[in-house]
Amino acid sequence: MENTELDLNLAETVVKKALAAGADEVEVLFSQGYESGVKLRKGKVDLLNEAQPKALSLRLYREKRAAVAYTSDFSKAALDDLVMRAMDMAVISDPDPAAGLPDPDDLAFQYNENLGIWDPAIGDIPTEVKVEMVRRCEDSAFAFDTRINNTGGTTFSTNLRQVGLVNSLGFAGTYKTSHCSFGLDAVVDDAEGKKQNGWWFTISNNFKEMKSPEEVGRIAAQRAINKIGGRKIKTSKMPIIWDPMVASDLLGTLAGSLSGDALERRSTFLIPFEGQKIGSDLVTLVDDPLRPGLRGTRPFDGEGVEVRRKNIFDKGVFQGFIFNSYTARKTSHKTTGNATGGIGSLPGVGVSNFYIEPGNVTQEEIIAGVEEGLFLTEMIGFGYNPVTGDFSRGAVGWWIENGKLAYPVAEINIAGNMKDMLSNITQVGNDLEFLFSISSPTIRIDNMTVSGL
Amino acid sequence: MTTENAQVALGFFQTRYGIDQNILNDLLAVAMSRGGDFAELYSEYRQTSLLNYEDQAVRQSSGGITQGMGVRVVQGDSVGYAYSEDFSIESLKHAATTAAQIANSSQGKVNPVDATILSGANLYPIEKPTIDARALEKLEIIRRVDKAARAHDPSISKVSVIFADELKRVLIATSDGRLAADVQPLFTIRASVIAEKDGKRERGFKSASARRGLEYFDQIISPEEVGVLAAKQAVTNLSAIEAPAGVMPVVLGAGESGVLLHEAVGHGLEGDFNYKKLSNYSDRVGEKVASELCSVVDDGTVPHTRGTLNIDDEGNPTHYNVLIENGLLRGYMQDRISSTQMSVAPTGNGRRESFRKYPMTRMTNTYMLNGETPFDDLIKAVPRGLYCVEYGGGQVDINSGDFVFIVTEAYMIEDGQITAPVKGVNLIGNGPDVLSKVTMVANDFQLAGNGGMCGKNGQSVPVSLGMPSVLVSSITVGGTAA
Numbered sequence: 006m007e008n009t010e011l012d013l014n015l016a017e018t019v020v021k022k023a024l025a026a027g028a029d030e031v032e033v034l035f036s037q038g039y040e041s042g043v044k045l046r047k048g049k050v051d052l053l054n055e056a057q058p059k060a061l062s063l064r065l066y067r068e069k070r071a072a073v074a075y076t077s078d079f080s081k082a083a084l085d086d087l088v089m090r091a092m093d094m095a096v097i098s099d100p101d102p103a104a105g106l107p108d109p110d111d112l113a114f115q116y117n118e119n120l121g122i123w124d125p126a127i128g129d130i131p132t133e134v135k136v137e138m139v140r141r142c143e144d145s146a147f148a149f150d151t152r153i154n155n156t157g158g159t160t161f162s163t164n165l166r167q168v169g170l171v172n173s174l175g176f177a178g179t180y181k182t183s184h185c186s187f188g189l190d191a192v193v194d195d196a197e198g199k200k201q202n203g204w205w206f207t208i209s210n211n212f213k214e215m216k217s218p219e220e221v222g223r224i225a226a227q228r229a230i231n232k233i234g235g236r237k238i239k240t241s242k243m244p245i246i247w248d249p250m251v252a253s254d255l256l257g258t259l260a261g262s263l264s265g266d267a268l269e270r271r272s273t274f275l276i277p278f279e280g281q282k283i284g285s286d287l288v289t290l291v292d293d294p295l296r297p298g299l300r301g302t303r304p305f306d307g308e309g310v311e312v313r314r315k316n317i318f319d320k321g322v323f324q325g326f327i328f329n330s331y332t333a334r335k336t337s338h339k340t341t342g343n344a345t346g347g348i349g350s351l352p353g354v355g356v357s358n359f360y361i362e363p364g365n366v367t368q369e370e371i372i373a374g375v376e377e378g379l380f381l382t383e384m385i386g387f388g389y390n391p392v393t394g395d396f397s398r399g400a401v402g403w404w405i406e407n408g409k410l411a412y413p414v415a416e417i418n419i420a421g422n423m424k425d426m427l428s429n430i431t432q433v434g435n436d437l438e439f440l441f442s443i444s445s446p447t448i449r450i451d452n453m454t455v456s457g458l
Numbered sequence: 459m460t461t462e463n464a465q466v467a468l469g470f471f472q473t474r475y476g477i478d479q480n481i482l483n484d485l486l487a488v489a490m491s492r493g494g495d496f497a498e499l500y501s502e503y504r505q506t507s508l509l510n511y512e513d514q515a516v517r518q519s520s521g522g523i524t525q526g527m528g529v530r531v532v533q534g535d536s537v538g539y540a541y542s543e544d545f546s547i548e549s550l551k552h553a554a555t556t557a558a559q560i561a562n563s564s565q566g567k568v569n570p571v572d573a574t575i576l577s578g579a580n581l582y583p584i585e586k587p588t589i590d591a592r593a594l595e596k597l598e599i600i601r602r603v604d605k606a607a608r609a610h611d612p613s614i615s616k617v618s619v620i621f622a623d624e625l626k627r628v629l630i631a632t633s634d635g636r637l638a639a640d641v642q643p644l645f646t647i648r649a650s651v652i653a654e655k656d657g658k659r660e661r662g663f664k665s666a667s668a669r670r671g672l673e674y675f676d677q678i679i680s681p682e683e684v685g686v687l688a689a690k691q692a693v694t695n696l697s698a699i700e701a702p703a704g705v706m707p708v709v710l711g712a713g714e715s716g717v718l719l720h721e722a723v724g725h726g727l728e729g730d731f732n733y734k735k736l737s738n739y740s741d742r743v744g745e746k747v748a749s750e751l752c753s754v755v756d757d758g759t760v761p762h763t764r765g766t767l768n769i770d771d772e773g774n775p776t777h778y779n780v781l782i783e784n785g786l787l788r789g790y791m792q793d794r795i796s797s798t799q800m801s802v803a804p805t806g807n808g809r810r811e812s813f814r815k816y817p818m819t820r821m822t823n824t825y826m827l828n829g830e831t832p833f834d835d836l837i838k839a840v841p842r843g844l845y846c847v848e849y850g851g852g853q854v855d856i857n858s859g860d861f862v863f864i865v866t867e868a869y870m871i872e873d874g875q876i877t878a879p880v881k882g883v884n885l886i887g888n889g890p891d892v893l894s895k896v897t898m899v900a901n902d903f904q905l906a907g908n909g910g911m912c913g914k915n916g917q918s919v920p921v922s923l924g925m926p927s928v929l930v931s932s933i934t935v936g937g938t939a940a
Binding site for chain 2 (some may be wrong): 054057059071094095097192199200202240270350386387395416421422456
């Protein structure tokens with residue numbers, strides 16, 4: 006990152022301006038970063054891009070009336086204008102007793118800056134090195150199987166960012182995060198001329214921890230080959246084995262129903278179940294913002310509140326919703342440090358590093374235990390109703406027969422209700438890897454509806 | 459002749475940031491300093507505003523301004539891209555130098571930009587953009603939506619309404635001497651409703667969106683209608699039964715069912731996927747890809763519609779583009795790179811999310827042309843199946859053409875009659891396969907007026923869709939009642 010350090014003084018100036026203009030409570034959230042991408046397709050550099058995005062968001066309250074304004078122009082004139090616009094907008098909002106900054110006691114006046122999420126070396130990777138790595142990745146996919154005849158390209162992306170937060174309660178904090186990634190879409194033509202793709206990737210906060218290009222290319226190719234000749238299966242109820250990618254996706258879907266925001270908007274099926282056991286004994290879901298070196302790691306939340314590790318589900322018991330300060334006040338709870346900071350919007354609520362505690366069986370053992378069922382490797386569509394927990398997605402995978410993968414399946418749909426699905430988790434694998442901020446090992450869920458023929 | 463919009467936008471960037479033709483020419487020269495086929499400067503100034511109304515109170519009033527210039531240098535189909543968030547000469551030159559890195563020869567050709575800019579009709583003349591309307595006027599509309607939704611049924615327990623709008627000024631200059639500019643208004647209103655009864659809880663949505671001013675609510679749809687439609691959906695879903703699972707005939711209702719076209723064929727017909735031969739429709743122009751009852755167009759010129767643009771984000775005028783005619787594939791949507799690669803003319807489908815992103819081939823308003831059969835005949839033809847009315851979005855796997863879409867309002871058809879509402883419906887299929895199974899097309903064409911967004915490679919742009927009701931003879935319904 007080109008010698009750019011966020012200027013906390015600038016943010017403090019904006020806070021003071023807003024207070025002087027008549028605001029009661031003020032917060033400035035701002036970020037500045039450097040990002041770049043190199044895309045290679047069929048051996049040729051297809052895209053080079055580079056940018057230094059920045060944004061400043063002002064949240065203020067005037068007699069408990071909220072307003073948010075943002076700008077990417079940090080000039081004095083623009084910042085003066087920002088304050089005036091926000092003050093004008095606050096007049097339009099209705100007063101809300103729950104509105105406002107967090108309680109001072111909850112703020113993270115002291116926080117750990119060394120969480121392993123900053124690797125400045127990511128900003129200095131020479132373009133030639135990136136090109137060489139993505140070339141090796143693509144080459145290994147083509148070399149894996151001659152049927153791989155095309156790719157959607159491989160992009161090496163880097164992202165460095167500094168976030169700063171200053172409020173009128175005296176909080177001033179900042180931290181830096183970085184990550185780099187590349188992923189490959191390998192394409193194959195199957196016998197009927199239908200094209201199939203396989204995608205795989207590596208992403209890390211630290212350059213040295215990226216997976217080898219060859220490994221990524223090989224897995225992408227294998228995933229494409231695996232889809233050749235996919236067919237429908239008969240409509241019925243069956244156990245589904247979720248590979249870590251799709252299981253992580255499922256946890257991400259559930260995460261939206263855990264927020265105080267969803268509780269307050271009455272848009273989560275979990276409303277009646279606080280403190281109750283609704284999942285199987287295997288369901289222990291952890292939210293850990295302080296686990297070092299991961300995508301969801303952060304020293305304080307999106308409004309400067311202290312963060313901590315917690316079990317949201319403990320052996321199947323739903324421990325309670327997660328909150329930012331607003332949704333906590335609105336529903337008579339305490340904030341859990343789960344505010345997500347939005348540029349240009351009021352803070353939201355979200356998990357940090359969220360995962361299911363791994364078990365002690367391997368994926369092979371889980372598959373071996375299924376007489377007839379589906380090994381799920383991909384989902385398409387977004388079919389989830391958080392209000393009822395009804396879940397329905399298009400699916401791709403393998404038919405399992407007598408504990409073995411029999412043939413690929415496609416154009417099918419899987420459906421169930423999230424509450425039933427949580428109670429029907431009958432096995433959890435030992436293969437937890439933190440691929441995303443939301444991660445899962447392989448899991449088995451019984452009695453799901455599969456629609457096909 | 460130039461459109462008034464173009465003149466306004468041109469003047470805006472000149473007055474506010476001093477961006478004149480000399481500066482544009484200088485920047486294009488920097489962008490082309492290492493060669494390349496062409497370079498393009500995309501300047502944008504976007505004002506946004508949002509009112510969030512929940513539980514009969516304005517919970518959030520927010521707004522912002524984003525501005526900047528994106529610089530693209532193209533050599534073959536390779537792209538160098540960089541942007542600056544301010545209009546200082548130093549910063550703009552830095553972006554142009556960065557984007558130039560993609561090319562690897564000597565100074566490329568730059569034709570000075572021409573002062574005579576793009577001419578054409580303004581497709582969204584507006585007296586007063588919503589962004590300039592007073593918040594109280596918008597609030598009045600929001601309150602009417604809210605009131606109508608709450609009054610619809612005692613089971614309604616929660617109503618939220620969002621009014622979001624923007625005004626975008628763009629200025630595009632290219633190294634082949636083209637200068638284009640536009641002012642693009644857009645608003646969206648969304649009502650979300652929760653209904654609760656006997657321990658059951660369901661939701662309903664309705665959105666409306668257009669490139670129009672507040673007169674929309676007098677002329678097209680009233681705020682009350684928006685509220686009632688959202689409430690009705692939530693209440694209907696309270697009594698909905700579990701959806702059947704398996705293969706059956708499905709009647710896709712007029713208007714919003716256009717999401718089928720969008721997912722099933724639209725994405726697969728985007729030029730970039732096709733010159734790279736990544737789509738299931740690659741190399742198939744002239745072939746039969748749908749039932750002969752199906753004619754599908756992408757039309758960026760429907761006045762005032764959400765997906766409509768006077769010029770696309772590469773400065774090309776939008777068009778009425780025939781994609782499928784009586785079941786035969788006629789052509790693809792094209793942006794500048796894909797059209798060059800395929801040696802055809804651009805179709806005005808080069809779009810981008812903002813100056814921070816490079817343009818790709820994207821849809822505008824995608825719809826199926828009207829048929830001749832009365833709607834009732836479609837329903838009567840189905841012994842047991844589904845009638846789908848409203849949707850919650852979808853997704854397609856471009857390579858295989860397999861798609862899924864979510865139906866948020868659907869009914870059983872039994873013995874040729876519409877009966878019980880069903881919930882949790884997903885439709886899954888393969889694009890070419892499903893379109894070949896369209897056996898009846900009704901004469902009730904509608905363009906959906908809702909606020910759809912289309913995502914591709916992390917970029918989101920507003921689009922519209924439409925179609926008449928159609929009968930698909932068999933499609934997999936992903937329900938729970940196996």
